[in-house]
Amino acid sequence: MNPKIFVGAAVAGLAVILGSILLIGPSMVVVESNQNTSSEIENIPQILPLEITLDDISVTKISERSATIEIAFKISNPNPRSVIVQTMDYQLFETSYSDSEQISGGQIGSRPEGMVEFGSNYYTLLGENSIVLRDKITLVNSGNTPELWSSLEDNTASWRVSGDVFYNLSSMTSGQENELHFEFTK
Numbered sequence: 001m002n003p004k005i006f007v008g009a010a011v012a013g014l015a016v017i018l019g020s021i022l023l024i025g026p027s028m029v030v031v032e033s034n035q036n037t038s039s040e041i042e043n044i045p046q047i048l049p050l051e052i053t054l055d056d057i058s059v060t061k062i063s064e065r066s067a068t069i070e071i072a073f074k075i076s077n078p079n080p081r082s083v084i085v086q087t088m089d090y091q092l093f094e095t096s097y098s099d100s101e102q103i104s105g106g107q108i109g110s111r112p113e114g115m116v117e118f119g120s121n122y123y124t125l126l127g128e129n130s131i132v133l134r135d136k137i138t139l140v141n142s143g144n145t146p147e148l149w150s151s152l153e154d155n156t157a158s159w160r161v162s163g164d165v166f167y168n169l170s171s172m173t174s175g176q177e178n179e180l181h182f183e184f185t186k
Contacts, residue, residue, distance in 0.1 A: 047169060050083065050125075051076040054184040055132055057159050059152050067152050069104070069137040075165065076130035083167050085123040086111050086177075088133055090163030095185070097148040099160065104137045111166065125167075159186045 055072040062068070071092070077083055091105040110121040125131055141149055151157045162183040169176060 047079040047081065047083075049178070049180055050085075050165060050167060051078060052165060052180065052182045054161055054186060057161065057186055059155065059157065062152055065141050067139045067141070067149075069139065070134065071137065071161070072132050072134045073108075074130055074132050075125060077125045077127060080127040081169070082124055082126045083169055085109060085125055085131075085133075086166045086168065087122070088163060088165045090135075090161055092137065093160040093162075094148055094151065095158045095160050096151055096156070097145065103148065104139060105163075106135050106137065108133045108135055160184070161186075 053074045053076075055074040057069065057071045060068050060070050069092070071090075073088065073090075075085060075088075087107055087109040089105070089107050091102045093099060093101070094103050097103070109123060123131055123133070139152075160183070163181075165180045165182065167178050167180070169178065
């Protein structure tokens with residue numbers, strides 16, 4: 001007997017086992033409070049959506065040429081299982097200057113781009129825990145918005161932050177991607 005046949009059969013067997021683990025995986029569904037549950041959803045473990053709060057927003061450094069704003073979001077997982085927070089996209093508005101003109105925004109984290117991603121920037125949020133995601137924004141003073149710069153210098157800025165969080169319920173390869181929209185004023 002040729003030993004290549006045994007090696008080939010072993011590799012094929014491992015590929016089938018690994019493929020079934022990746023494809024089947026655990027199934028979980030996010031159920032909103034006003035949604036009716038059907039009999040097929042009742043058999044799948046249900047989880048609560050993540051909870052997001054604006055932890056802090058402050059102007060930490062300001063000069064005639066630039067301003068540095070630090071922003072922090074607290075994300076809480078009320079479920080017993082962990083979730084993977086891939087990205088948080090947000091938009092920042094200073095409402096006394098303009099409620100519709102975005103002054104800045106950003107993205108915290110990254111989405112995987114392929115089966116295996118090395119150096120990914122996503123966050124594992126363990127069950128019944130929370131994390132704080134921070135970002136630093138640098139605004140350049142163009143001289144065209146003196147009322148905005150005045151409110152930043154006087155520390156009288158009123159903020160509106162909106163955005164979306166994208167997360168998976170169990171792992172990058174199983175479960176489903178979920179999106180949670182948020183909006184805060186301060």
